[in-house]
Amino acid sequence: MVDAWATPQQVIDITGTTVTDGQLLQAQSSIEMLSNRIFDDTARIRTRDLYWLRKAVAYQAAWLKGQYDLHTRLDATQVQQDGLVASLSDKAMLLGPEAKQALQRCSWMRSRTVHVRSPFVDGQRGYADPLSDVSDEQFDWTPTGGG
Structure with a gap:
């Protein structure tokens, strides 16, 4: 039994590709x-x-099964040969495209937006919308010194 998040049978079921235990451990x-x-x-x-x-x-x-000499490659983002230029993403030489898509769906790989509670938006202190006429009596009004 290989200590991996997928078994060789699951690799077959998901990708249709047969892999060895060693290839699964590398993945x-x-x-x-x-x-x-x-x-x-x-x-x-x-x-x-x-x-x-x-x-x-x-x-x-x-993906690894089809790669040649993966662990001794140079870290490159652009490859040029015979007048053709290929620009690669930063992990293109390390990570298969479908594996990248799966990783991006993990909860910790997404944006970490923090919601700061606000009495105006979250409806605390008995009022929901400070711009509503219904809320006028709940706010002290003072002139701003115009003129």
Whole structure:
């Protein structure tokens, strides 16, 4: 049994590709490094995120099988040969495109917008909309010194 978020059978089911235990471990290692999560912490990872990690490992394993000499490549974002130029994303040489899509769906890989509670928006202190005429008696009005 391989310590990975996907089994060899799940790789077949998801991608149609047969991989060895060694290839699955390489894929698991890549996804651990790029997701900033490790297999030993699986119990602390949400079920939905485990689903996407399983997909990421499966897609990565299938992608790795078709790669030549993955672990000794140069870190490149642009390749030029015979007058043709290919521009690559920062992880294009490390991560399969479908594995990237699966990783982007993990909860910690998305934006972390923080909602700051506001009495005007969240309806605290008995008023919902400070611009409404109904709320006028709840606010002290003072002139701003125009003129």
